[in-house]
Amino acid sequence: MFGASRFGRVQRWQRAAKRGTLPIRLTIAMSTSAGQSLLTRLVRRTVASQLMMTALLFLPAGSLKYWPGWGYLAANLVSGLWVYIYFYRRDPQLLERRLLKREKFSEQKLIQILWRALSIVFLVLAGADYRFGWSRGLFGPVPWWLIVPALLIVLVGYHLIFRVFKANSFAASVVQVEAGQAVIDTGPYRFVRHPLYTGSFIIWISSPLALGSFVLTPVFLLLLPILAFRLSNEEKVLRRDLPGYVAYCQRTRYRLIPFMW
Secondary structure (H helix, E strand, C coil): HHHHHHHHHEEEEEHHHHHCCHHHHHHHHHHHHHHCHHHHHHHHHHHHHHHHHHHHHHHHHHCCCCCCHHHHHHHHHHHHHHHHHHHHCCCCHHHHHHHCCCCCCHHHHHHHHHHHHHHHHHHHHHHHHHHHCHHHHHHHCHHHHHHHHHHHHHHHHHHHHHHHHHCCCCCCCCCCCCCCCCCCCCCHHHHHHHHHHHHHHHHHHHHHHHHCCCCCCCHHHHHHHHHHHHHHHHHHHHHHHHHHHHHHHHCCCCCCCCCCC
16 A cells, blocks of 8 residues: 555656646655755855856956955855845745756756856856956956946845745746746736846846956847746746736736836
């Protein structure tokens, strides 16, 4: 009896995974079986991401005097820690969803690869620009009175993402629809259908200046079609699998930027 019941649950999980409606309890169960607590994985994610960003910025820069790089790292670290600390007690399931890595749909897997590759190129070029002075040679150095406001705008983007997490506990890092998930139309979702991507857009559009570089702008522009494709593909999944989402789209006209798109 126990074996048959367990086999039935596995079959239901497999079917749900194919539909993109996998219950979050499977994620939590997998985490427990791996023997790693949520706190351990959060610490590992934070340390690994900060070390990687530090290496990608400062090895090409060839100097630790690259102060916009330190400011950018600090904005990323403080924002990430605040999210982890705030939701660790209040909504640990949100953090479980944010730790998901594997996309279920082939289109999203391709987008994930392209996004990560361009992100690496972006950070490497930022450090290299500081070292070789491409921006200085073409346009002059980026003044501090542009770098500091840009860093503050980066923090604004992270704050918007935090507000999204407060409004939507189902805001996973992968595209999926879970059992029991409902349409969210409060908080930032009143204005655009994908405020999480709006926050990311704000971060990316301000990142070139925040990192003291003019020549990074073309790389940022390459990220825009990837973001638009991910958003459009996600909408297709939500329209198909999330009850009430079509009506929400009719009520909330704009996807990413109010009064524009």
